[in-house]
Amino acid sequence: MTESPSSSAPAAPTRKRLTRERVLNAALDIADRGGLQRLTIRSLASELGARPMSVYHYVSGKDELLDALVDAVFDAIDSPDPDGDWREEIRRSAHSARAVLRKHSWAIGLLESRTSPGPATLRHHDRVLACLLRSGFSAELTAHAYALVDSYVYGFALQEASLPFEGPDAVGGVAEPILERMGAGEYPAMVEMATNHYLQPGYDWADEFGFGLDLILDGLEQRRG
Amino acid sequence: MTESPSSSAPAAPTRKRLTRERVLNAALDIADRGGLQRLTIRSLASELGARPMSVYHYVSGKDELLDALVDAVFDAIDSPDPDGDWREEIRRSAHSARAVLRKHSWAIGLLESRTSPGPATLRHHDRVLACLLRSGFSAELTAHAYALVDSYVYGFALQEASLPFEGPDAVGGVAEPILERMGAGEYPAMVEMATNHYLQPGYDWADEFGFGLDLILDGLEQRRG
DNA sequence: GTAGCAGTCGTACTAAGTACGAAACCTGCG
DNA sequence: CGCAGGTTTCGTACTTAGTACGACTGCTAC
Numbered sequence: 001m002t003e004s005p006s007s008s009a010p011a012a013p014t015r016k017r018l019t020r021e022r023v024l025n026a027a028l029d030i031a032d033r034g035g036l037q038r039l040t041i042r043s044l045a046s047e048l049g050a051r052p053m054s055v056y057h058y059v060s061g062k063d064e065l066l067d068a069l070v071d072a073v074f075d076a077i078d079s080p081d082p083d084g085d086w087r088e089e090i091r092r093s094a095h096s097a098r099a100v101l102r103k104h105s106w107a108i109g110l111l112e113s114r115t116s117p118g119p120a121t122l123r124h125h126d127r128v129l130a131c132l133l134r135s136g137f138s139a140e141l142t143a144h145a146y147a148l149v150d151s152y153v154y155g156f157a158l159q160e161a162s163l164p165f166e167g168p169d170a171v172g173g174v175a176e177p178i179l180e181r182m183g184a185g186e187y188p189a190m191v192e193m194a195t196n197h198y199l200q201p202g203y204d205w206a207d208e209f210g211f212g213l214d215l216i217l218d219g220l221e222q223r224r225g
Numbered sequence: 226m227t228e229s230p231s232s233s234a235p236a237a238p239t240r241k242r243l244t245r246e247r248v249l250n251a252a253l254d255i256a257d258r259g260g261l262q263r264l265t266i267r268s269l270a271s272e273l274g275a276r277p278m279s280v281y282h283y284v285s286g287k288d289e290l291l292d293a294l295v296d297a298v299f300d301a302i303d304s305p306d307p308d309g310d311w312r313e314e315i316r317r318s319a320h321s322a323r324a325v326l327r328k329h330s331w332a333i334g335l336l337e338s339r340t341s342p343g344p345a346t347l348r349h350h351d352r353v354l355a356c357l358l359r360s361g362f363s364a365e366l367t368a369h370a371y372a373l374v375d376s377y378v379y380g381f382a383l384q385e386a387s388l389p390f391e392g393p394d395a396v397g398g399v400a401e402p403i404l405e406r407m408g409a410g411e412y413p414a415m416v417e418m419a420t421n422h423y424l425q426p427g428y429d430w431a432d433e434f435g436f437g438l439d440l441i442l443d444g445l446e447q448r449r450g
Numbered sequence: 451g452t453a454g455c456a457g458t459c460g461t462a463c464t465a466a467g468t469a470c471g472a473a474a475c476c477t478g479c480g
Numbered sequence: 481c482g483c484a485g486g487t488t489t490c491g492t493a494c495t496t497a498g499t500a501c502g503a504c505t506g507c508t509a510c
Contacts, residue, residue, distance in 0.1 A: 017457080035338070040497060051459050053499075062498065082414075109337035112330060112386045113260070122412050130414035139422040147384065147430070148437035152373070155380025159372065161337045187347050189307075189355035197364040205372070212373035215444040216437075223440070242488080265466060276490050278468075287467065 018048060020058040024068055028104070031069065036106040041065075066110055071118025073107040076100045079127040086135035087217055090145075093128065094153050094213055101157035108158050137224060145220050152216055156209055163205065243273060245283040249293055253329070256294065261331040266290075291335055296343025298332040301325045304352035311360035312442055315370075318353065319378050319438055326382035333383050362449060370445050377441055381434055388430065 026047045030039045041062060045052040059065040078096035080089035101108055117125075128149075132142040182191060197203060251272045255264045266287060270277040284290040303321035305314030326333055342350075353374075357367040407416060422428060 041499080042497065052497090053460080054458050056499075057457060105337060108383070109334040111383055112334035115387055122407070122415065126412040126415045129418050133414055133417065139418060142418060143422055144433060144436045144440075147381070147433040148377070148440065151380030151384055151437060152376050153380065154383045155376030155378065156372070158333070158336055158379045158383060159376055162340055182347070187351040189351045189358055190347065192358065193354050193364060193367065197368055208369060208372040211369045212376060212441075215369075215373065215448070216440065219440040219444050266468080267466065277466090278491080279489050281468075282488060 018050060018054060018058060022048065023055060023058045024065075024072055027065060027069055028072060031106045032104060036109065067114055067116060067118060070107055070110050070114055071120045073100060073104045074118070074124050075120035076104075077124055079124045080131040082127055082130035082134050084131070086131050086137070087221065089131050090128070090149060091213060091217060094149060095209075097153045098157055098160075098209055101154070102160055105157065105161035108154065108161055111154065141220070141223060144223075148216055148220070149213075152212060156212070160206070243275060243279060243283060247273065248280060248283045249290075249297055252290060252294055253297060256331045257329060261334065292339055292341060292343060295332055295335050295339055296345045298325060298329050299343070299349050300345035301329075302349055304349045305356040307352060307355035307359050309356070311356050311362070312446065314356050315353070315374060316438060316442060319374060320434075322378045323382055323385075323434055326379070327385055330382065330386035333379065333386055336379065366445070366448060369448075373441055373445070374438075377437060381437065385431070 023044070027039055027044055030043055030047055041055055042052050044065075045055050048055070059068065077100050078093055080086075080093040082089075125146075128146060129142060132145055133139075137145060185191070198205070248269070252264055252269055255268055255272055266280055267277050269290075270280050273280070284293065302325050303318055305311075305318040307314075350371075353371060354367060357370055358364075362370060410416070423430070
């Protein structure tokens with residue numbers, strides 16, 4: 001019954017010393033797998049093979065943990081290169097942000113409540129601004145462009161997260177129940193769009209992202225001084 | 226010490242019978258005042274002058290409560306009139322949505338996790354689609370426009386909620402501490418923008434909304450068949 | 451080896467969601 | 481007027497989660 005000293009871990013994954021990095025990565029994993037709801041100090045400790053209170057040596061509380069996670073997500077976004085072509089760089093960065101936010105969709109909901117950006121977040125924003133300024137955008141237009149592109153990216157990610165389906169063909173699976181719920185033509189335009197467009201083979205809502213982004217970039221180009 | 230039967234409420238606001246409407250309104254109030262965090266079944270009951278378990282006769286649980294709140298927020302948005310001029314109607318509706326989401330900014334974070342839209346939400350979306358379709362937009366362009374405008378509105382609201390300030394002049398109050406935190410020129414472009422633009426008298430970040438919206442509407446108009 | 455410190459954790463308190471079933475209330479009917 | 485049956489309200493209590501406090505452990509430098 002007594003454990004020999006050489007075998008350390010009885011039932012938990014990855015033993016050893018904790019580090020802030022391991023804590024954050026484990027938290028990322030949990031949130032990615034099961035959403036923010038599954039991420040508790042206790043589940044986190046368990047994932048790390050430790051007891052809840054051990055976590056508090058690496059984060060001061062759950063709030064700081066969430067702040068750190070948001071910053072970690074921003075860190076994964078490919079920032080634009082301030083010396084490249086603005087249009088291509090902003091475009092690339094926006095696509096990257098969208099992909100990252102799709103993977104960590106729980107992070108979007110966090111953005112609303114966190115008002116103290118971390119270093120990675122600040123750095124990303126700085127690079128976006130630098131890219132625009134160096135490309136000859138006026139301060140005013142830079143501010144416009146920045147607000148516009150970011151809003152679009154976040155908003156798209158937000159919609160994507162709240163869609164009840166995933167991928168090109170899964171649409172039918174959840175859309176049809178909704179179709180029925182619409183009853184006797186309460187939402188005719190939605191029905192029309194669903195049958196004529198959304199449910200057509202080959203349609204993938206995810207493709208909408210590029211259209212809007214290009215429209216925005218076109219508009220900015222036209223308005224550039 | 227004994228209360229006379231005629232005086233009913235001892236220490237709580239608004240007595241009488243509960244209704245689902247009163248429950249939802251109280252929940253709205255609490256969330257508006259103190260954010261989602263303050264909204265608990267217990268605080269809600271207390272606001273209503275009732276005990277926690279009484280609430281469960283009007284909502285099946287906290288999740289359903291949150292779903293209902295999101296739908297209530299959508300209900301407050303001014304939907305476009307499908308028979309009006311598409312550009313003006315979409316514009317008006319977008320401004321309304323932005324105003325509503327600013328007032329209930331906690332709702333934005335909820336959007337990410339709720340995947341079953343309520344009737345008001347569906348109705349709003351239906352009206353947007355109808356407005357575009359009746360104005361001669363193709364199904365394809367309608368889908369594009371819908372995703373684009375909604376993304377922009379949600380995303381703008383999301384950014385607005387996470388800004389650490391409010392209103393035209395409050396900017397300085399919170400931006401300057403951040404300026405210092407930037408240390409020795411770690412974020413030069415942000416500093417440049419802050420000093421040359423954001424902190425200039427008369428600048429109001431909220432005004433950015435119109436620029437982006439008009440750019441988007443211009444772009445859609447150009448691409449209309 | 452041992453003082454000292456960083457890291458780990460046991461215990462326990464608090465807040466919050468909510469299951470269960472009883473009490474209070476109201477209504478229409480005899 | 482009184483009572484049966486449904487409706488509403490709530491008392492109690494269990495569960496999960498965050499985290500304060502201080503003790504224990506084990507490594508490192510002397």
